[in-house]
Amino acid sequence: MRRCYGRNYCSVCMPLAANVPEAEYPGWRRTTCPICGAACWETDFMRQIKATQPDTLAVCAMCAVTTTHVIKLELMFCDDILSGVKTFEVRFDDRDYQVGDRIRFEPVEDGMRVDHPVADRTYKITYLLRGWGLAPGYVAFAIKEDI
């Protein structure tokens, strides 16, 4: 499944535990961001929203202001991305990739989701190219791990 979360999507933003180390209100509970896995706080406000709008996605403050593309990655490329040898992607230009957007990979093999540690990393698009020898409808971009 292709997913793209970000600016125009989420309506609930969770405080990051890195920014707010202690619960500010009694109802706050520790959770993790479903996109980047960062520790954050589930708030009463968020639970109220989800009670009436179950499809609302609650993400951390960083993911709320940054578009994160969740894209499939063939297993044969996963080690090279993880080790930092492969720092570029050539993709169908079907989701408005922009410099600064973040990338999360879903490792796949023969069309099936597989486990690989690259799935736990987040990358950021640092450079992006359209045209210039690329077939129409394709984009190339450079990525760097977003720590």
Ligand SMILES: [Zn+2]
């Ligand atoms: Zn996040």
